[in-house]
Amino acid sequence: xxxxxxxxxxxxxxxxxxxxxxxxxxxxxxxxxxxxxxxxxxxxxxxxxxxxxxxxxxxxxxxxxxxxxxxxxxxxxxxxxxxxxxxxxxxxxxxxxxxxxxxxxxxxxxxxxxxxxxxxxxxxxxxxxxxxxxxxxxxxxxxxxxxxxxxxxxxxxxxxxxxxxxxxxxxxxxxxxxxxxxxxxxxxxxxxxxxxxxxxxxxxxxxxxxxx
Numbered sequence: 001x002x003x004x005x006x007x008x009x010x011x012x013x014x015x016x017x018x019x020x021x022x023x024x025x026x027x028x029x030x031x032x033x034x035x036x037x038x039x040x041x042x043x044x045x046x047x048x049x050x051x052x053x054x055x056x057x058x059x060x061x062x063x064x065x066x067x068x069x070x071x072x073x074x075x076x077x078x079x080x081x082x083x084x085x086x087x088x089x090x091x092x093x094x095x096x097x098x099x100x101x102x103x104x105x106x107x108x109x110x111x112x113x114x115x116x117x118x119x120x121x122x123x124x125x126x127x128x129x130x131x132x133x134x135x136x137x138x139x140x141x142x143x144x145x146x147x148x149x150x151x152x153x154x155x156x157x158x159x160x161x162x163x164x165x166x167x168x169x170x171x172x173x174x175x176x177x178x179x180x181x182x183x184x185x186x187x188x189x190x191x192x193x194x195x196x197x198x199x200x201x202x203x204x205x206x207x208x209x210x211x212x
Contacts, residue, residue, distance in 0.1 A: 034098065035167035038071050044202050049054070050132070051079050052210045053191075054162045055197065059083040061127040063153060066090060066136025069110075070099035076132070077108045087128070089121050105117065119145045126182065130159045135177040137178065138168040147185040153212040160187060166204040175206040182210050 014139045023103060050072070056062055058081035064073045067088040075085045088111055090096050103111045114122060119142040131150050140146050160182070164173060175192050182189065187210040197205035 017131060019153050023206065032059045033212050034069055034102075041071065044199050045071075046197060047075055048133070049196075050161060050163060051075060051080075051208070054079075054130040054132060054159055055087065056080055056084075056130055060172075061087070061124070061165060063086045063089060063123060063128050063131040063150075063151065065123075065131060065133045066139070067095070067099065068092075068135075069095040070102050072132055072134055073099060073111060074089060074102065075107065077106075077111050080110065082110055084110055086111045087114055087124065088112065089116050089123070091116050091118055104193045118142075121146065122151055123149050125152050126155055127157055128153045128158055130161070132161050132163070132165040133162075136167065137164045138173050140168055143181060144185070147181065151186050151212060159190070160210045160212070162208045162210070163205060165202070166206060175208055178208060179210075184209065 054062065054076075056076070056079045058079075060080045062076050062080055064070075066075055067073045067090050069074060070088060073086055073088040073159060074093065076093060077084075080086060088096070088099055092114060095114060099111070102108075103113075116122060118140075131154060133150075137143065162178060162182075164178075166172060166174065175194055179189050179192060190209040190211050192209070193207045195204060196207035197203075
């Protein structure tokens with residue numbers, strides 16, 4: 001190898017190390033920001049009430065459909081314990097990567113990250129005691145296909161909790177419309193709270209609890 005080639009290789013290696021260091025720094029910064037945002041979210045999202053609606057027990061299997069970076073996934077992980085399993089499903093790679101980092105950092109070995117395509121999530125059949133769809137239903141391209149998948153994934157009597165804002169970027173989404181669709185896919189409605197969250201910041205959110 002010529003001297004010029006060695007110098008070029010050294011420069012390239014140094015540039016790669018700097019790039020990796022910068023990427024690691026930005027990732028760490030984002031993780032810290034997530035913690036701050038989620039601490040604020042704890043103040044209005046009512047996560048304990050959402051978990052209670054799922055009726056989870058240690059050892060259960062639960063699906064977080066549209067998990068994002070893991071706000072609810074991490075809480076579900078604690079709820080089902082080390083013998084339980086959380087299927088964290090999302091169609092976006094980057095949030096799942098952040099969830100991976102958070103799971104490693106928190107020593108959470110019961111989280112299974114699942115990269116999905118929009119209308120055909122690879123959910124386990126007849127394996128889950130509960131499914132959570134939080135702040136995601138309004139983004140579904142084909143709710144009918146998703147609800148069919150969700151229904152098949154649940155054990156008999158398994159619970160589905162759907163939590164969504166009333167006003168979305170796509171318009172107004174009322175719980176009455178969602179309940180009608182749920183019934184059409186074999187779910188019975190356990191409860192419906194049209195004002196589950198009603199604050200000036202996050203606005204009005206509803207929550208539906210259904211059972212297979």
